[in-house]
Each structure stands twice: as structure tokens, then as C-alpha cells.
Amino acid sequence: MNSINPEIRPVQARTRPRRRARIIVPVRRRFGLRTRLTVTFALGAAVLSSLLSAITFGLTRENLTTQRERSAVERAAVDAARIPAQLPDVPTNLEIEQLLRDIPLTDGAAAALSYRGRWFTTNTQSFGSDTVPTSIQSAVDDGEAIKLHAKVNEKSSLILGVPVPALPGGYYEAVPITDLQRTLDRLMLTLFIASLLTTAGGGLVGYWASRRVFAPLLDVGTAAEAIAGGRLDTRLPVGGDSDLDLIANPFNEMAQALEDRIDRDARFASEVSHELRSPLMTIAATVEVLENTRDELPERAQTALSLLAADVDRLQQLVEDLLEISRFDVGAIKLHLEDVRAAEMVIQAVRVLGGGGVPVRFEPEVGEVMVRVDKRRFGRVIANLLDNAERYAGGATAITIERVQELLRVSVEDRGNGVPIEERDIIFDRFSRGAEGGNRSNDSGVGLGLALVDEHVRLHGGRVWVDERFDGEIGARFVVELPIIEPPADSAIETLIEPVNLM
Amino acid sequence: MGTRILTVEDDERIRTAVRMALEDEGWEVEEADTGEEALQAFTRQPADVVLIDIMLPGIDGFDVCRSIRRVSDVPIVMVTARADTHDVVAGLEAGADDYLTKPFAPKELSARIRALLRRARPTEVGVTHLRFGDLEIVPDEGVVLRAGVELHLTKTEFRLLVELASAPGRIFSRESLLEKIWSYGYFGDGRLVDVHVRRLRMKVELDPANPRHVITVRGLGYKLQP
Numbered sequence: 001m002n003s004i005n006p007e008i009r010p011v012q013a014r015t016r017p018r019r020r021a022r023i024i025v026p027v028r029r030r031f032g033l034r035t036r037l038t039v040t041f042a043l044g045a046a047v048l049s050s051l052l053s054a055i056t057f058g059l060t061r062e063n064l065t066t067q068r069e070r071s072a073v074e075r076a077a078v079d080a081a082r083i084p085a086q087l088p089d090v091p092t093n094l095e096i097e098q099l100l101r102d103i104p105l106t107d108g109a110a111a112a113l114s115y116r117g118r119w120f121t122t123n124t125q126s127f128g129s130d131t132v133p134t135s136i137q138s139a140v141d142d143g144e145a146i147k148l149h150a151k152v153n154e155k156s157s158l159i160l161g162v163p164v165p166a167l168p169g170g171y172y173e174a175v176p177i178t179d180l181q182r183t184l185d186r187l188m189l190t191l192f193i194a195s196l197l198t199t200a201g202g203g204l205v206g207y208w209a210s211r212r213v214f215a216p217l218l219d220v221g222t223a224a225e226a227i228a229g230g231r232l233d234t235r236l237p238v239g240g241d242s243d244l245d246l247i248a249n250p251f252n253e254m255a256q257a258l259e260d261r262i263d264r265d266a267r268f269a270s271e272v273s274h275e276l277r278s279p280l281m282t283i284a285a286t287v288e289v290l291e292n293t294r295d296e297l298p299e300r301a302q303t304a305l306s307l308l309a310a311d312v313d314r315l316q317q318l319v320e321d322l323l324e325i326s327r328f329d330v331g332a333i334k335l336h337l338e339d340v341r342a343a344e345m346v347i348q349a350v351r352v353l354g355g356g357g358v359p360v361r362f363e364p365e366v367g368e369v370m371v372r373v374d375k376r377r378f379g380r381v382i383a384n385l386l387d388n389a390e391r392y393a394g395g396a397t398a399i400t401i402e403r404v405q406e407l408l409r410v411s412v413e414d415r416g417n418g419v420p421i422e423e424r425d426i427i428f429d430r431f432s433r434g435a436e437g438g439n440r441s442n443d444s445g446v447g448l449g450l451a452l453v454d455e456h457v458r459l460h461g462g463r464v465w466v467d468e469r470f471d472g473e474i475g476a477r478f479v480v481e482l483p484i485i486e487p488p489a490d491s492a493i494e495t496l497i498e499p500v501n502l503m
Numbered sequence: 504m505g506t507r508i509l510t511v512e513d514d515e516r517i518r519t520a521v522r523m524a525l526e527d528e529g530w531e532v533e534e535a536d537t538g539e540e541a542l543q544a545f546t547r548q549p550a551d552v553v554l555i556d557i558m559l560p561g562i563d564g565f566d567v568c569r570s571i572r573r574v575s576d577v578p579i580v581m582v583t584a585r586a587d588t589h590d591v592v593a594g595l596e597a598g599a600d601d602y603l604t605k606p607f608a609p610k611e612l613s614a615r616i617r618a619l620l621r622r623a624r625p626t627e628v629g630v631t632h633l634r635f636g637d638l639e640i641v642p643d644e645g646v647v648l649r650a651g652v653e654l655h656l657t658k659t660e661f662r663l664l665v666e667l668a669s670a671p672g673r674i675f676s677r678e679s680l681l682e683k684i685w686s687y688g689y690f691g692d693g694r695l696v697d698v699h700v701r702r703l704r705m706k707v708e709l710d711p712a713n714p715r716h717v718i719t720v721r722g723l724g725y726k727l728q729p
Contacts, residue, residue, distance in 0.1 A: 274584070278514055281606035285520030288609045292527040316606060334588070338693065339722070348689035376586070379690045 037210035038203055045202020046195065053191035061184050065177075069147060072158055072175045077145070079103050079111070080162040080171035087167070096120045105173070110152065112172040113164070114141070127152050127174045136161055140170035150174075156181050216244045220251060232259040266329030273323040280312075280319055287312050321448035325430065328455045335374040335459060339485050342371045342408050343401050349382035350399065358386065362401035369401075369408055370485045377456050382410070384449040385478050389414040393476060400470065403484065407462075410480045413469050418476045424466045428454040457482070506620065507531045509550035511541040511567060512582070513559055521554075524609030530616075538562035542570055549575055552616050555599070556582045557590055565597045572598030576657040578619035582607070586692070595698035600659040601685060602692075618686040619658070633668050635716055635729050638707060640668055649707060659684065660703045663696075667717065667727035676724040700725055 029036070086099055100111050100122050112121035112128065114137060119129045129137065136146050140161035147160050155176040164171045219236060226234040235255060236248040287309050294302055327333050343362050350358055382399075389396035393416025400411040419427055426432050431447040457464045462482035469475045508530050512518040515536065522532040533550060535541035538559050545553070553571060557564035568579055581599040583590040591602055601615050633640040639648040642665050647654045656664065662684050667675060681691035700719070704711040718728050 277584075277606045278517060282514075282516040282520045284606060285517070285524045285609045289520065289523040289527060292524075319606070336692075336694070345689070352688055352690060375690050376692070 034207070034210040034214060037213075038206040041206020041209065042199050042203030045205075046199040049195040049198035049202075053195050057184075057188055057191055060187055064180055064183065068175075068177060068180055069158060072160055072173070073145070073147065073162075075106075076160040076162045076171065076173045079173065080164050083113070083164045083171060084166050091115075093118075093120070097122075106175065108155070108176045110174045112174070113169060114172070115167070115169040117169075127172075131174070132159060132161065132172060137170065140172075141168075149177075152176070216241070216247070220247060223251065223255070227255055227258065232262060263330065266326055269322060270326035270330055270332075273319050273326055276319045277323075280316055284312050284316060318448070321452055324452060325448060325455065328459070333459060335377065337372050337374055339370050339372050340375060341367065342369050342410070342482070343367045345371075345373070345375065345378060346382060346399060346401060346410060349379045350386070352379065353383050353386055358396045358399055360399045360401065363403075366401050366403050366408075369403055371408055371460075371482045372485045373460055373482070378460070381453050381456050381480060382412075384453045385412040385480070388449055388478070389416070389476075392416055397475070404481075406484050408482045408484050410482075411467075411470070412478045412480075413475060414477075415473075415475045418468070418474055419466045427466060428464070453478075453480070505529065505531050506552070507533060507548070507550040508552045508554060508616065509533045509535065509541060509544060510554040511535045511538065511559065511564070512554075512556045513537065514556075521609060521612070525613065525616075528613050528616075538564070538567040541567050545571055545575070549577060551577065552619055553577055553579045554582065554612070554616075555579060556605075557594060558584065565593060568594060568597040568599055572657070576655065578616075578658055580612070580615055580619065591692070592694055592698060595695065596702070598657070598702075600657065601695065614686070621686075633665075635668070635671065635727065638716060640665065647707065649709075654706050656703070656706060659699060660706065663699050663703055664707065664717075664727075667725065671727050671729040674720045674723050674726045680725070696725070 031039075082103075083099065086102075088095060091099075096113060096115060097120055100113060100120055103111050103122075105111055105122070110122050110127040112119060112132075114120075114129070121127050131150055131152060132148075136148060140146055140163055143163045145160070145162050147158060150157060150159050152159070152174040153176075155178050157174045157176045160173045160175070162171050162173075223234045223236050232255070235252045238245050238248045238252065287305070290297075290305055291309060294305060297305065343360070343366060347360050350360060386396050389412060393414035396412050396414050398413050400409075400413070402409050402411075428450050430451040432451075454464055457480050460482055462480060464478065464480045467477045467479055469477050506529075508525055510518060510521055510525070510532060512521065512534075513536050518534050518536065522534055525532050533544055533548075535544050538561050541553075541555070542562075544550075555564045555567050559567070562570075564581055568581060571577065571579065578601075579599045581594040581602045583594060583602055583604055586602075586604045594602055600619055603612060603615060631641065631643055633642070637650045639651075640646075641648075645658075645661055647656055647661065647664065663680065666680065666683055677693045677696040678689055678691070680696045681687040681693070685691060685695055687695075700717060701711075704714050704717050707716060708714045716728050718726050720726055
């Protein structure tokens with residue numbers, strides 16, 4: 001097969017049937033919990049402050065009005081009581097008006113007297129018989145004291161009607177209460193603003209409280225993310241708050257269980273591979289001994305030996321790859337990092353592999369670009385990419401090294417069928433490869449090559465992906481991206497050796 | 504008498520298979536399955552190359568390596584389980600000249616042994632006498648003197664010193680030293696060079712912490728200061 005298979009099938013061994021995942025379905029809400037908490041606090045504050053304001057306003061108004069009315073009523077009564085003594089038996093209009101004028105009134109107040117059905121007033125314009133309803137007038141005439149609110153001279157006023165003793169008629173006073181109204185208006189405005197501020201304050205408190213409540217939850221999210229990202233030893237702090245421990249403890253237990261399990265699996269793979277090595281060594285050495293005497297063997301045995309030798313190689317590669325990958329899983333990889341010229345390293349890797357036919361292209365200035373790598377492992381990256389091209393696409397056509405800002409890109413191109421977009425991620429999964437490739441009789445690939453490339457590159461702080469060819473023609477381009485190291489005049493050559501205490 | 508190789512390995516099957524493969528190369532092979540037995544065999548009749556598995560029951564490979572090193576400059580290849588552990592550096596510090604990781608192909612082992620045997624033969628520097636301060640090197644005789652007193656260098660240490668001395672003041676990259684002395688290419692393990700340089704300093708420098716002759720050129724390699 002000279003191409004990457006269009007159908008790549010990830011093969012995953014499942015030793016036991018998968019239990020159905022239990023999913024807790026969350027109730028869908030339009031707003032987040034934090035928003036709801038903030039709004040609830042604000043609404044609570046609004047209701048409470050409005051209620052308090054209303055009560056305050058009501059009581060204050062009641063109080064002020066009552067006070068004002070009482071004093072006005074008392075004055076009016078005093079004024080009315082003085083009238084009979086100052087009025088002759090048959091007073092003239094002039095005398096009555098004089099009398100009204102002599103009454104000491106407060107600022108803006110007006111007085112009126114209904115005498116035998118006639119009205120006399122200090123304020124002829126608007127305080128007259130029209131102002132006071134006739135029902136009131138007759139009630140006053142009948143000896144009742146009356147008060148009512150009305151507008152006099154466009155001013156809110158309190159009108160008091162008091163019967164004058166021993167006189168056919170009533171005495172009326174109109175006391176403007178605009179100042180009282182103004183006071184109450186101001187009070188209302190003040191209370192309204194206070195309510196608004198309280199509401200806003202409530203909202204702020206709600207927001208702050210929600211943040212306080214959520215901070216530990218956000219920690220849980222961050223921790224979960226870290227675990228998902230592979231940092232399995234992530235734990236939440238316990239012991240600070242007994243309520244939060246209710247979340248932290250089970251979370252930590254879950255993380256521990258997960259870590260243990262993954263650890264166990266990885267260790268198992270590592271131990272299995274380890275155990276496989278000794279017999280494999282014996283077999284490989286024995287096969288080599290047999291190969292040395294190949295000519296003395298009958299033809300059938302020679303064929304059998306060839307089969308054996310090929311599969312021993314394949315098995316050895318598999319065990320080596322498995323070991324390496326299980327080292328990744330248990331986090332036991334120790335990189336021997338060195339600062340090297342990237343281009344030189346790639347050229348050397350190609351040369352060591354005997355892939356001299358693959359051109360390595362780069363601009364002259366890229367030749368000096370340094371990267372910090374574990375040479376042996378990075379050599380494997382290049383080797384695996386070339387091997388992949390060889391296996392599935394008839395060999396690599398070119399390797400291109402380029403600098404993209406602070407990153408170095410090494411592209412390995414081939415003339416295969418390319419990799420469909422939907423398979424560009426899974427191709428780096430373990431044991432995933434073209435189905436057709438898997439059926440090929442002389443295929444010795446074991447499907448770990450690209451997975452190892454991915455792990456190695458990530459360990460070097462880079463990434464790898466599949467793309468279209470530079471020229472847009474059919475084929476694949478595997479791109480490895482690494483961070484560039486500033487060319488050091490003074491790189492740490494000896495930091496690679498750690499002193500070892502032998503005794 | 505042909506070249507004798509002593510292999511120390513506790514797994515009988517591996518030992519036998521390796522012996523057969525090495526015998527096919529025309530070498531004489533002596534086997535030992537414990538460290539104690541290996542030391543006895545070596546005392547009885549020194550080998551030309553020793554192959555030691557680090558993981559041995561009883562006294563381990565490091566101790567065998569050190570014990571042999573005390574009495575001999577024979578080339579030693581050690582076998583470790585992994586390349587990226589301290590085992591490699593520890594084994595080199597214990598006196599090993601080279602290492603292999605299991606599982607290795609016998610062909611690879613033969614290549615390593617051949618490189619070591621090449622090193623064990625007198626070099627062809629073409630200079631009979633080299634002098635650096637109080638250091639005196641006689642390449643043809645394989646002798647190094649400091650202030651007239653002979654120093655005991657292993658074959659690899661000697662080759663390293665002579666290589667550096669062939670062009671005093673010139674900087675040798677680790678890659679070039681790996682290639683010239685160990686026959687490794689670009690992807691060889693630089694720790695081989697680093698540990699051997701350190702071992703060399705312990706012997707030729709009066710104050711190994713502040714070397715006067717074998718100098719590290721950071722980021723580039725090593726040189727011999729005349």
C-alpha cells in the first residue's frame with residue numbers, strides 16, 4: 001500500500017464490558033448561580049428597604065401632619081373664641097372685616113367669617129364660600145368643628161371651620177401647608193435614594209458572597225482540569241472549612257482512586273514489558289546464532305528462520321516501544337536535554353537511518369537555530385516519522401525545517417493519499433493505523449510509532465500534527481513544532497551529569 | 504591465544520545465547536553467573552573484555568566493576584535495564600568503558616567489543632613524547648607520568664587523553680570524541696564523554712575540582728590546556 005489508508009480504525013482493547021456511565025442531568029437554568037444569587041440579594045434588599053422606607057415615611061407624615069393640624073385647630077379655636085367679645089351686636093361689614101384683619105395669623109394664612117349667610121374674608125381672591133363645600137358650612141353652622149384639605153391660592157392648605165359661640169355663623173382659617181409638603185417630599189426622595197443604595201449594596205453583598213462561596217468551587221474546577229490534563233497528583237486542600245470538606249474529601253478520594261488505578265495499569269504494562277525483555281534477548285541472540293549458520297540449514301528451515309527473525313525484530317521493537325510508552329505513563333521519563341542545532345540534528349537523524357535520499361531543506365539562517373532536546377529521543381521522533389512515511393506512503397519526499405517566530409517546525413512530507421481531516425487526531429492514538437496497513441503481510445509496524453512521536457514531542461514542550469503538503473498536492477505533511485532556544489554562548493554542557501554517590 | 508571475553512550474567516539462557524553469538528565472532532568466552540564467581544574467574548585468568556550485567560544477585564555489577572578496576576585496566580561493558588537512569592552514570596563512574604541496554608542485539612555487542620579492542624591496541628599518533636607542564640605522555644608505550652610518577656589510566660581514559668593531546672588547545676566536541684573513541688555517531692550518549700573526562704581528571708589533575716589541563720569549554724566540548 002503506497003498511501004495512508006483512508007480508513008483508520010483505532011483499536012482499543014477492552015478487557016471488560018464498559019459499565020454505563022451514570023450521568024446526573026443538571027436542571028437547565030437561564031442564568032448562572034452567581035447571577036441568581038446576586039439578583040436575589042438585590043431583590044431582598046430592595047423589598048426590605050422599600051418596606052422600611054414606606055413605614056418611615058408613613059409614620060413621619062402622620063406625625064408631622066397631626067402635630068400641625070392640632071396646633072392649627074387650637075389656634076383657630078382660640079381665634080374663634082375671641083370673636084364674640086370684639087364684635088358689636090349689629091356689626092357693619094367694615095367692622096367685621098376690620099376684626100378679621102386684626103386676628104394675628106401665621107404667614108400666608110387666611111381667615112374668613114360666615115355671618116348670617118354672608119362671607120367675609122382677608123383673602124377675597126380664593127378663600128370664600130366657594131372653597132368650603134356647603135355641607136361643611138352647614139355642619140359648622142350646626143356647631144361642629146371641621147377640617148379639610150384644599151387648595152387655596154394654588155397652595156395646599158388646611159382649612160379649619162370652627163363654630164363661633166353665640167353667633168350665627170362660623171369662623172374659618174386656611175393655613176398653607178406647603179412647607180410640610182416640601183418636608184415630606186424631601187423625606188420621600190431621601191428614603192427613595194436610600195432604598196436604591198441599599199438595593200445596590202444588597203446586590204454587591206450578594207455578588208461578593210457568591211464569589212466567596214464560589215471560590216472553592218472554582219478550585220474544584222481547576223483541580224479537575226489539572227487532573228484531566230494529566231496531573232493526577234492534584235488534590236484539594238482539606239481542613240480549612242468543614243462545609244467545604246464535604247466536597248473536598250470525596251473529590252480527593254476520587255482523584256486518589258483514579259491515580260491509583262492509572263498507576264496500576266501503567267505499572268502493569270511496564271512490568272510486563274520488563275519481563276518480556278529477558279526471553280526476548282535470548283530469542284534474538286539465538287536467532288542470530290542460527291543466522292550465522294544459515295547456509296548449513298535445509299531450505300525449509302531457512303524459510304522458517306527468516307520468518308522467525310523478522311518477527312523477533314518486530315517483537316523487539318514492540319517491547320521497546322511499549323516500555324517507552326509505559327515510562328511516559330508512570331512519569332518515569334528522564335530527558336537528557338542538550339542544546340543542539342536543529343538542522344544538524346535532523347540531517348544526522350536522516351543519515352543514521354540510511355534515508356540519505358530524503359532531502360532536508362532549510363534557509364541558511366535556520367541552520368543556526370538551536371533547540372533543547374534529548375537527542376536520542378528526538379532522533380526517534382524523526383525516525384518514526386520517516387518510518388511512518390515509508391510504511392504507509394511509499395517513503396518521505398522531503399523534510400523542511402522552518403522558523404515561525406519563536407518556534408521551529410520540522411515537516412516530513414510524503415506522496416501518499418494524505419490523512420482525512422477527521423482522522424488527523426486519532427492517527428496519534430496508540431495502536432491506531434490504517435486498516436489496510438494492518439492487513440499487509442510484510443507490515444512490521446505495531447502502531448505505537450506516532451503515539452510515541454506525540455508523547456516525545458509533548459515532553460519537549462512542542463506539538464505534532466498532520467497537515468496538507470506545502471504544494472497542496474495529494475499527500476501528508478507531519479509537522480513537529482518545538483520552542484527555539486536563544487543561541488547560547490554558554491550552554492550548560494555539564495548540567496547533564498548529576499553527581500552519583502557510589503559508596 | 505585468541506581474545507577472551509568474560510560475561511557475567513545470572514540468566515542462564517541469555518548467557519548461553521550470548522556466548523554462542525560471541526563464539527561465532529571467533530572469540531573465546533568464559534561465563535560467570537554471580538559477581539563472586541566473576542571475580543574468581545578474572546583473578547584466575549584475566550580476560551581481554553568483561554561484560555557485566557548490573558543486576559546480579561549477591562555483589563552487584565557496580566561492585567564487580569570496581570573490584571576489577573582496582574587491579575586491571577581491562578575494557579568493561581556493562582548491561583543496564585534502561586538508558587535514562589542513574590545506572591548508566593553510576594556504572595561509568597564505577598569504571599565501565601561503555602554500556603548497552605537490554606535487550607541488545609549480539610551484533611551490537613560485537614561492534615562495541617571490537618571498538619574497545621581497537622582502543623586497547625597502541626594508538627597511531629605519530630608522536631613519541633608529549634609534555635604538558637608536569638604531565639608526560641608516551642603514546643607508543645601507553646604510559647602517562649605526572650612529575651615522573653606513572654599514572655594508572657584505563658585504555659579508554661588513555662585514548663581520550665591522547666586524542667585531546669593530539670591537538671593541544673583545540674576544542675573537541677563531545678560528538679567528535681564519541682565518534683573517535685567509542686565509534687558512536689551523532690546520537691551517542693554524551694555522558695560517556697562527560698564521565699570519562701571526569702575520571703581522567705581525577706587521575707591527571709592535582710586538583711580535579713579546578714582542572715589545569717583537561718578543560719571544559721561550556722557549550723562546545725573539551726580541550727587540553729598545554
